[in-house]
Amino acid sequence: xxxxxxxxxxxxxxxxxxxxxxxxxxxxxxxxxxxxxxxxxxxxxxxxxxxxxxxxxxxxxxxxxxxxxxxxxxxxxxxxxxxxxxxxxxxxxxxxxxxxxxxxxxxxxxxxxxxxxxxxxxxxxxxxxxxxxxxxxxxxxxxxxxxxxxxxxxxxxxxxxxxxxxxxxxxxxxxxxxxxxxxxxxxxxxxxxxxxxxxxxxxxxxxxxxxxxxxxxxxxxxxxxxxxxxxxxxxxxxxxxxxxxxxxxxxxxxxxxxxxxxxxxxxxxxxxxxxxxxxxxxxxxxxxxxxxxxxxxxxxxxxxxxxxxxxxxxxxxxxxxxxxxxxxxx
Ligand SMILES: Nc1ncnc2c1ncn2[C@@H]1O[C@H](COP(=O)(O)OP(=O)(O)OP(=O)(O)O)[C@@H](O)[C@H]1O
Ligand SMILES: [Mg+2]
Numbered sequence: 001x002x003x004x005x006x007x008x009x010x011x012x013x014x015x016x017x018x019x020x021x022x023x024x025x026x027x028x029x030x031x032x033x034x035x036x037x038x039x040x041x042x043x044x045x046x047x048x049x050x051x052x053x054x055x056x057x058x059x060x061x062x063x064x065x066x067x068x069x070x071x072x073x074x075x076x077x078x079x080x081x082x083x084x085x086x087x088x089x090x091x092x093x094x095x096x097x098x099x100x101x102x103x104x105x106x107x108x109x110x111x112x113x114x115x116x117x118x119x120x121x122x123x124x125x126x127x128x129x130x131x132x133x134x135x136x137x138x139x140x141x142x143x144x145x146x147x148x149x150x151x152x153x154x155x156x157x158x159x160x161x162x163x164x165x166x167x168x169x170x171x172x173x174x175x176x177x178x179x180x181x182x183x184x185x186x187x188x189x190x191x192x193x194x195x196x197x198x199x200x201x202x203x204x205x206x207x208x209x210x211x212x213x214x215x216x217x218x219x220x221x222x223x224x225x226x227x228x229x230x231x232x233x234x235x236x237x238x239x240x241x242x243x244x245x246x247x248x249x250x251x252x253x254x255x256x257x258x259x260x261x262x263x264x265x266x267x268x269x270x271x272x273x274x275x276x277x278x279x280x281x282x283x284x285x286x287x288x289x290x291x292x293x294x295x296x297x298x299x300x301x302x303x304x305x306x307x308x309x310x311x312x313x314x315x316x317x318x319x320x321x322x323x324x325x326x327x328x329x330x
Contacts, residue, residue, distance in 0.1 A: 043078050047071055047074055047075045047078060048075060050071055102310055102312060103310070105279065106305065106310050109282055109283075109301060109305075110305055112283065113283070113284070113298065113301065113302060113305075116283070116284055117175065117176040117178075118176075120172050120175070120176055120284070121172075121173065121176040123172075124169045124172045124173050124176070127165070127169055128166075128169055131162055131165055131166055131169065132166075134158065134162045135159060135162040135163065135166065138155045138156075138158040138159035138162060139155075139159055141155035141158075142155040142156050142159060168293065171293060171295055172284075172295075175284060175295055175298065175299065175302070178302070178306070179223075179226060179302055179303050179306040180306070181222065181223035181226055181303070181306050181307055182223050183221045183222060183223060183330065184221065184222075184223070184224065185219045185220070185221055186219065186220060186221075186222055186224040186227060187216055187217070187218060187219055187220075188214065188218065188220055188222075188227065188231075188252050188262060188264060189212060189214035189215060189216045189218065189252050190216055191224060191227050191228045191231055192212045192214065192231050192235070192250045192252065192264070193212050194228055194231075195228055195231035195232045195235050196210045196212060196235060196250070198232060199232065199235055199236055199239060202236065202239055202240075203239050203248075206239050206240070206242055206244070206246075207244040207245050208239045208242040208244075208245070208246050208247070208248055208268075209245070209246075209247045209248065210235060210238075210239070210247075210248045210249075210250065211247060211248070211249050211250070212250045212252075213249065213250065213251045213252070214250070214251060214252030214253070215252070218252065218254060218262075220262050220327065220329060220330070221330040222262075222307055222327060222330075223303075223307070226303045226306070226307070227303075227307075229299065229300075229303060230264075230299075230300050230303050230304060230325060231250070231264070231266070233296040233297065233299060233300050234264075234266040234300060234323050234325075235248060235250065235266060236296065237296060237297070237321075237323075238266050238267070238268035238270070238321070238323075239268075240289060241268055241270035241271065241289075241320075241321065242268050242269060242270050243269060243270060246268060246269040246270060246320075247268075247269055248266065248267070248268045248269075249265070249266070249267045249268075250264070250265070250266050251263075251264075251265040251267075252264055252265075254329060255326075259328065259329075260328070260329035261326050261327065261328060261329055262326070262327045262328075262329050263324065263325070263326055264324070264325040264326075264327070265322060265323070265324050265325075266322070266323045267316035267317075267320055267321065267322040267323075268316065268320040268321055269316070269318070269319055269320040270319075270320050270321060271319075271320075271321075272315055272316070272319060272320050272321045273313050273321045278313050278314075281297050281313060282297045282298055282300070282301040282311070283298060284298040285298075286298075297311075300323075300325075304325055304327070307327050307328070308327075308328050309325060309326050309327035309328065310325075310326050311323065311324065311325045311326075312324050
């Protein structure tokens with residue numbers, strides 16, 4: 001955003017005979033106190049009136065000229081200050097609007113996840129029993145030495161498919177449990193390093209590099225096992241979507257505004273997440289990865305929500321995806 005050029009004569013109001021209006025302009029300061037913008041506008045209007053009075057007053061021409069110059073100087077300072085205040089106000093407004101949008105999306109996602117969770121729990125429960133039966137009959141057929149080899153091979157395939165389905169149902173049931181974090185002090189940077197160590201084989205296989213940037217001594221109250229799971233899912237996704245030799249960066253920082261927040265960023269150098277699917281990637285079973293179940297980010301979202309935080313996806317600088325988790329610093 002472009003900012004107005006400062007006026008080249010900023011020292012004028014400090015002189016002893018500076019007009020009261022200029023002193024008022026200095027007192028307002030660069031902050032955004034309530035009424036700051038309107039106070040500046042009122043000051044500018046008062047100074048413009050004073051300039052008019054000075055120009056039309058009966059003073060000697062030289063003094064008259066100097067006073068007009070002085071007032072003009074002060075007026076430009078006030079206008080400059082007004083511009084900067086307005087710019088700060090716009091930045092603040094844009095930040096708040098973004099936060100409102102994110103919160104709104106978060107609430108919609110939470111509601112939809114709860115509905116999906118309830119439905120999934122019911123369906124999973126219904127599927128489980130017949131699935132157990134299929135597995136049992138398939139294993140009996142597989143072991144039946146009197147049957148043909150072909151039937152035994154087919155029975156083995158049915159058994160494999162049933163086991164896979166059982167695994168999906170189990171994951172679904174796990175997912176439907178609402179996470180209840182047990183808060184204790186933990187180091188997000190150390191947990192990120194833990195997650196990277198647990199993924200060492202996957203990272204090596206991909207030829208990717210994972211780097212954690214963050215202060216290990218920064219401590220946060222969160223559920224360490226859950227936070228590790230968040231990082232595991234995000235780093236694992238980043239590695240899976242990295243090109244060979246691509247770098248995955250985990251960055252941790254503390255932000256103070258408006259209340260302290262722990263910001264965890266995971267970025268990669270892959271293709272990124274296309275804008276049109278960004279709202280869907282956090283829903284269960286949304287997957288565009290061959291072999292993916294589509295539960296990783298749904299779990300991340302649930303855990304982050306249980307910590308009263310938010311997770312968003314965007315573009316990494318240059319190329320790739322950037323996932324940002326924001327957790328209240330407690
Ligand atoms: N870093 C990333 N870069 C590009 N796309 C991503 C990235 N992370 C996630 N995605 C997209 O979001 C989808 C959902 O991710 P999610 O982790 O929930 O599921 P998954 O990785 O497909 O399967 P699972 O994690 O259950 O094994 C992915 O299939 C992929 O399309
Ligand atoms: Mg995943």
